[in-house]
Amino acid sequence: MLIKNQTNGFNHPVASEITDRTLYESRRDVLKMIATGVAGGAMATWASRQALAQGSGLVPRPGKLQALSARPSAVAGAATMEKPTSYKDASSYNNFYEFGTDKADPAANAHTLKISPWTVEIEGLVKKPGKLGLEELLKLSPMEERLYRLRCVEGWSMVIPWVGYSLAELIRQVEPLGSAKYVEFVTLADPKTMPFVGSRVLDWPYVEGLRLDEAMHPLTLLGFGMYGEVLPNQSGAPVRLVVPWKYGFKSGKSIVKIRFTDKQPATAWNKAAANEYGFYSNVNPNVDHPRWSQATERRIGEDGLFAKKRKTLMFNGYEAQVGQLYAGMDLKKLF
Amino acid sequence: MRAFVNQRLSGRMAKPLAFVLALLPFVWLCLAAALDWLGANPAEALERSTGDWTLRMLCVVLAITPLRTMAGLPSLARFRRMAGLFVYFYAVLHLLAYSWFDMGFDLVDIAKDIVKRPFILVGFTAIVLLTPLALTSFNRAIRALGGRRWQLLHRLVYAIAVLALVHFFWMRAGKNNFAEVAVYAQILGSLLGWRVAQFVKKKKLQLPSMVRSQL
Numbered sequence: 095m096l097i098k099n100q101t102n103g104f105n106h107p108v109a110s111e112i113t114d115r116t117l118y119e120s121r122r123d124v125l126k127m128i129a130t131g132v133a134g135g136a137m138a139t140w141a142s143r144q145a146l147a148q149g150s151g152l153v154p155r156p157g158k159l160q161a162l163s164a165r166p167s168a169v170a171g172a173a174t175m176e177k178p179t180s181y182k183d184a185s186s187y188n189n190f191y192e193f194g195t196d197k198a199d200p201a202a203n204a205h206t207l208k209i210s211p212w213t214v215e216i217e218g219l220v221k222k223p224g225k226l227g228l229e230e231l232l233k234l235s236p237m238e239e240r241l242y243r244l245r246c247v248e249g250w251s252m253v254i255p256w257v258g259y260s261l262a263e264l265i266r267q268v269e270p271l272g273s274a275k276y277v278e279f280v281t282l283a284d285p286k287t288m289p290f291v292g293s294r295v296l297d298w299p300y301v302e303g304l305r306l307d308e309a310m311h312p313l314t315l316l317g318f319g320m321y322g323e324v325l326p327n328q329s330g331a332p333v334r335l336v337v338p339w340k341y342g343f344k345s346g347k348s349i350v351k352i353r354f355t356d357k358q359p360a361t362a363w364n365k366a367a368a369n370e371y372g373f374y375s376n377v378n379p380n381v382d383h384p385r386w387s388q389a390t391e392r393r394i395g396e397d398g399l400f401a402k403k404r405k406t407l408m409f410n411g412y413e414a415q416v417g418q419l420y421a422g423m424d425l426k427k428l429f
Numbered sequence: 430m431r432a433f434v435n436q437r438l439s440g441r442m443a444k445p446l447a448f449v450l451a452l453l454p455f456v457w458l459c460l461a462a463a464l465d466w467l468g469a470n471p472a473e474a475l476e477r478s479t480g481d482w483t484l485r486m487l488c489v490v491l492a493i494t495p496l497r498t499m500a501g502l503p504s505l506a507r508f509r510r511m512a513g514l515f516v517y518f519y520a521v522l523h524l525l526a527y528s529w530f531d532m533g534f535d536l537v538d539i540a541k542d543i544v545k546r547p548f549i550l551v552g553f554t555a556i557v558l559l560t561p562l563a564l565t566s567f568n569r570a571i572r573a574l575g576g577r578r579w580q581l582l583h584r585l586v587y588a589i590a591v592l593a594l595v596h597f598f599w600m601r602a603g604k605n606n607f608a609e610v611a612v613y614a615q616i617l618g619s620l621l622g623w624r625v626a627q628f629v630k631k632k633k634l635q636l637p638s639m640v641r642s643q644l
Contacts, residue, residue, distance in 0.1 A: 187469030195606050198468065250470055295605045370603045385548050385603055394469045399462065402533040 115170045153255050155322040156181040162319035164257045167238035169312045171415040174241050179252035181321050183395045188328045189246065190347055191295055192281075192288035199290075200328035206287040207348065209332040218278075218354035221269035228332050232318060235263035239322070240315060240336075245377045245410045247341035249403075251391045256336050257319030262310045270306065270354050277309040278302075278359035279335055280351035296362050302346040303359030303373065304337065305419075313338055313415055317345075339412040341375045372429040376420070377410035381429045431501055438504035447508055451515045454482045455522070472530035479523035484597060484613050486516040487590055491620040498627075510566050513586070517563040520556045548599035555592035558585050587624070590617050 155161060158181075167173060190200035193207075212228040226234075237257050245251045265277070283299030285291045291298045308314065315336040318324060325331040330347025337344050343363055353359075363371035370384055379389045390403035397404060409416050437443065458478060461467050467474040490512035497505040532539045543553050562583055565571070571579045594617055598610045 183469040195604065195608075197470070250473070366605050367603055382545075383603070385546055385599070387542070392470065392472060399472055399475075399530060403531075 153178045153321055159323040159326060161322060162237060162257045162324050164237035164239040167240045169260065171313055171412055172240040174243055174253060176243065176253045177396065178241060178255050179395050184252055184254055185326045185328060187394060190328055192283065192291050193328065194290050195295060203289060204327035207327040207331065208287055209327065212332050214333060214349055215351045216268050217351065219271040219274035219356060220354050221271065231333060234267065235259040242336060242338040243410050244338065244342055245391060245406065247343055247383065249386060249391055250394055252394050255321055256315055256317045257322065258315045258317035260312045261314045261316045262312060264316055265310055273356050274354040275306055276355045276358055277304050277306055278353040278355055279346040279349050280353065281346045282348040282350050296366055300346060300362045301359060302344055303361050307419055311416060311419065313412060339377055339409040339416045341377060344375050374428050376425065377406060378408060378425055378429065379406040381426055435502055435504045438502060444507065447511060476526045476530060479519055479526050483516060483519040483523050484593060486512060486519055487593060488616050490516055491590060491617065495620060495623045514563060514566060517559050520559055524556055548596060551592050551599065552596035555589050555596060558589050562586060587621055590621065
């Protein structure tokens with residue numbers, strides 16, 4: 095057999111032993127750091143971070159919901175060095191308009207969401223359409239823990255340890271046709287369990303979308319858990335999308351349908367206010383929202399009341415990984 | 430009953446009590462901020478609630494005259510100045526919260542923000558217009574200006590109410606979230622509508638006499 099796999103051919107027994115590409119590419123900077131003497135401190139944080147990553151998880155489990163074990167992700171950029179937001183803040187300050195427009199509403203109201211049984215329908219331009227039960231989805235690929243920055247379009251941010259795997263794993267299995275250019279994510283809209291479905295704030299169901307190459311990017315996560323446990327309802331249980339370089343609303347919650355299309359999907363916020371929310375909605379400090387600046391952000395739980403807000407990074411700090419997806423595009427027009 | 434309410438409202442304790450009552454939201458916000466009761470994003474909570482309380486106080490101050498006339502409670506007039514000053518108090522806190530928490534007191538950034546964003550400009554205009562009203566609220570200023578001119582100046586509050594509402598509407602517009610905006614619009618709309626109705630009624634009464642004088 096010419097095909098090599100983990101047990102045959104490679105010298106690396108596990109993927110996590112391979113040097114991170116970004117790290118590898120910055121080896122000269124490391125040498126420079128050593129030469130200039132600043133390495134001590136930087137290496138110490140790196141070492142402690144590595145030690146954490148080798149452990150059972152990036153953060154202690156809050157112990158509220160069922161555990162969802164995962165290995166640290168080997169995907170480039172999938173583990174930021176920043177301090178994770180507290181579980182309390184991450185699970186009590188949410189936008190999930192199906193359960194109310196106030197940030198505290200989802201945590202108060204989402205207990206009605208019925209997450210079992212749950213199926214995700216795959217349809218559109220694919221070779222293998224059909225329905226996938228949650229159990230099948232959970233087994234489709236090994237669970238990874240990824241520490242991502244989350245930047246909300248409203249100007250605040252968090253750092254969340256997600257559990258899931260690259261959406262690309264699922265997409266490869268269902269085999270999109272050559273004509274498929276976009277992926278549309280339809281989320282649950284059940285007026286019986288979601289009190290605000292039917293309000294005039296948005297067109298229900300909440301629909302989001304990505305270009306196929308964005309959806310295939312290894313950083314695009316199909317998320318099933320956070321903080322080492324299954325997702326709390328208010329965070330989009332049982333399965334959601336996490337696209338760390340885009341504003342949070344692009345990451346649809348409680349997904350029931352994934353559709354492959356040749357036309358750009360009409361997404362919920364874009365339909366509601368096209369001048370404020372573009373299809374791409376990449377985090378971009380240089381393109382302001384009409385009513386506020388996107389140049390800075392407030393990190394929840396970290397930046398005190400009187401601290402100056404921190405600078406927002408291009409593509410939320412994932413430019414090295416995703417910048418090439420937008421080469422040659424005018425991001426001021428295609429915001 | 431009416432006489433009793435009137436008597437109570439003109440009592441010695443009525444004003445201090447109203448003062449404490451109107452100050453309670455501020456006390457609560459300070460306490461909540463100090464004890465970390467404002468949730469995950471205390472800055473946003475403070476910015477929004479000071480704005481909410483400005484709108485509420487605006488409703489209160491504009492309700493005084495209609496209530497006084499309709500319910501026959503002349504003693505309510507004593508509370509109008511205090512209520513008006515509380516509108517300004519919460520508006521200033523709102524501006525302060527925005528300038529501090531959102532803009533880090535960077536005056537250049539604030540100036541740029543005001544020019545760039547209509548929604549901020551409208552809110553800022555409202556507080557600028559409110560300032561001369563607060564500054565001319567004491568008796569000497571009223572005397573110096575003369576009752577007529579003073580009243581004319583203080584009619585600015587109607588424009589301020591509209592601007593405040595537009596500011597709130599615009600803030601919520603991006604998220605199509607108008608439920609609360611509609612509540613304030615209805616309250617302020619009926620309070621301003623009542624004044625228009627009064628004005629029209631007065632004009633009708635005056636008209637015959639005017640016609641007569643021309644004969």
